[in-house]
Amino acid sequence: MDTLQTLLLAFIGIVIVNNLVLTKFLGICPYLGVSGRIDMAFGMGCAVTFVVTLAGTLTWIIDHTFLIPYSLEVMRYLCFIMVIAGAVQLVEMYVRKFFPPLYESFGIFLPLITTNCAILGLCLFLNLWEIDSLIHAVVLSIGAGVGFTLAICIMAGIRENLELADVPEVMQGAPITLVTAGLLTLAFMGFAGMI
Amino acid sequence: MAEQRLQKTFTAGLWQNNPVLRLLLGMCPVLAVTAALKPALTMGLSVIFVLTCSNVVVSLMKHLLKPHLRILMFTLTISTFVTIADLYLRAFQPEMSAALGPYIPLIIVNCIIIGRAEACASKSPLMVSLVDALGMGAGFTLTLCALAAVRELLSTGKLFEITVMPSWFMPWAAMGMPVGAFVTLGLMLAGVNLITRKT
Amino acid sequence: MFAKIKYYVEQSWVLMVAAIAFGTLLAITDAAWKPRIEQNAVNRFTELAGRLLPNAIRFESATSEPLTIDIGGKSVPVDVKRGLNAAGQTVGWAFVCTGSGFADKIQLVAAVDAAFETLAGFRVLSSNETPGFGDKINITPDEGGFFQPQFVGAPVGSLTLVKTGDPQDINDRIVAISGATVSSQAVVDTFNAYLVPLRETLAAEGLLP
Numbered sequence: 119m120d121t122l123q124t125l126l127l128a129f130i131g132i133v134i135v136n137n138l139v140l141t142k143f144l145g146i147c148p149y150l151g152v153s154g155r156i157d158m159a160f161g162m163g164c165a166v167t168f169v170v171t172l173a174g175t176l177t178w179i180i181d182h183t184f185l186i187p188y189s190l191e192v193m194r195y196l197c198f199i200m201v202i203a204g205a206v207q208l209v210e211m212y213v214r215k216f217f218p219p220l221y222e223s224f225g226i227f228l229p230l231i232t233t234n235c236a237i238l239g240l241c242l243f244l245n246l247w248e249i250d251s252l253i254h255a256v257v258l259s260i261g262a263g264v265g266f267t268l269a270i271c272i273m274a275g276i277r278e279n280l281e282l283a284d285v286p287e288v289m290q291g292a293p294i295t296l297v298t299a300g301l302l303t304l305a306f307m308g309f310a311g312m313i
Numbered sequence: 314m315a316e317q318r319l320q321k322t323f324t325a326g327l328w329q330n331n332p333v334l335r336l337l338l339g340m341c342p343v344l345a346v347t348a349a350l351k352p353a354l355t356m357g358l359s360v361i362f363v364l365t366c367s368n369v370v371v372s373l374m375k376h377l378l379k380p381h382l383r384i385l386m387f388t389l390t391i392s393t394f395v396t397i398a399d400l401y402l403r404a405f406q407p408e409m410s411a412a413l414g415p416y417i418p419l420i421i422v423n424c425i426i427i428g429r430a431e432a433c434a435s436k437s438p439l440m441v442s443l444v445d446a447l448g449m450g451a452g453f454t455l456t457l458c459a460l461a462a463v464r465e466l467l468s469t470g471k472l473f474e475i476t477v478m479p480s481w482f483m484p485w486a487a488m489g490m491p492v493g494a495f496v497t498l499g500l501m502l503a504g505v506n507l508i509t510r511k512t
Numbered sequence: 513m514f515a516k517i518k519y520y521v522e523q524s525w526v527l528m529v530a531a532i533a534f535g536t537l538l539a540i541t542d543a544a545w546k547p548r549i550e551q552n553a554v555n556r557f558t559e560l561a562g563r564l565l566p567n568a569i570r571f572e573s574a575t576s577e578p579l580t581i582d583i584g585g586k587s588v589p590v591d592v593k594r595g596l597n598a599a600g601q602t603v604g605w606a607f608v609c610t611g612s613g614f615a616d617k618i619q620l621v622a623a624v625d626a627a628f629e630t631l632a633g634f635r636v637l638s639s640n641e642t643p644g645f646g647d648k649i650n651i652t653p654d655e656g657g658f659f660q661p662q663f664v665g666a667p668v669g670s671l672t673l674v675k676t677g678d679p680q681d682i683n684d685r686i687v688a689i690s691g692a693t694v695s696s697q698a699v700v701d702t703f704n705a706y707l708v709p710l711r712e713t714l715a716a717e718g719l720l721p
Contacts (some may be wrong), residue, residue: 195399196393247617295499407553
């Protein structure tokens, strides 16, 4: 029961309180790039959730079975990025085979998941926070993906409505998106300290 | 003639193709480490180091690269140099290393570096790649420092941890928080739009 | 079969060679700088703990293996260091303790006197609290902070956080930083979690006078 509570708290913590996008600035590129339409944002969120779960779990296992016991910490970044690149390749092949329309609409952004900081960032945070059980690491990985999806979908929803608004010419595009994102982080700050 | 071209490549990185203000690449560190000038400068210099090394190495082996293994090769190169930069900071600048935390290893996934390796270094001769890396890196660092200067000044009244604002100045704590980063960068981009629209 | 192997080698030899070259490069850098990195961590601890225990000139681990104490049902290893003066006498104890703050973990260096009865204060080793609010726990007494000095001389035992009171009174009541109650509470909670169990463990090991 106690473990369940810890895991639930950890999940809520990473989805809302320590949301990687809004409090740690991770995954900003797709957050600003793919948040134009809500269906694409959701698709991107799902792809990231899948990759981050896979990558977070795998890197935790590699870290704890090879790197830490044999003091190979110097190889950590190399191993992590290789695992992530592999996982992205896997997702890319899967989506291309089974969801060709989705693959078309993602375009360049699918391979760019490799360079999504949220994924490598989570793997590094798992190590930094000294997460010591596999199940905890898995829950945090899923939570990070869900948190990313949440943030990018909220953003896409706002931007769909922003199209109807009369934005000054110089603020159109990236500037207004950034200011909106700023206000969103302010809203999410209200959750800080909840856990 | 060749010199002129190199000069052009260098200045392109500073303004015309400024990675942050024009291409909107590598936003994570831009927002995350610009609460103060010192970490921003450290981050900028680390990026210049990694970008230069990776561009040079990629340019040297551009004829040996197989198309489908290219990205793998780039990430391998980049993560090696990032690890070296990280070790260097931990050994000689422990305070900065602690302040920057995971954002140093996150240089690996900074789109600027892999983007330049792909768009420039894998096609251009050594000198051009080198100059391009320096130009892009300098453009990135300058933008980072400009943003950090505004934020540090307004959030604490200090620059490089030295108080410069008069004593009646009331610090805006919000500028040091995530919201300050987003809004300041948003306004900076709007300013750039304003300038480029006129010319 | 042979042709296939040849094909793979042709495709990937650059990658293999590069991997070996980069691996060697990393190994060399790591070997060259590792001692320095480890020394940095020790220096940082010694510097912070030395401010808390000005009489101590060096610190050494009290036990060869870190002690373990029970915090919230989990056993946590704590490397308690003995602060020694020039004559080799114990002038106090110092250790790193971790608590969860407003946004992230807070790591403190805490020190207590030789008898483990009164606190000698704390310094923040690492924290990620809100700038302008929670990060006021970082302000040292020299910089004019009122929060850190309250712990200097406070009794080892259960501390309570109060919203109002005189910070000049040194007792088990700690006055919170206004606007940063959660961060202040986190520091107090961290002390409450570590101090008493640590004293009992040290006493059980026969290390306390």
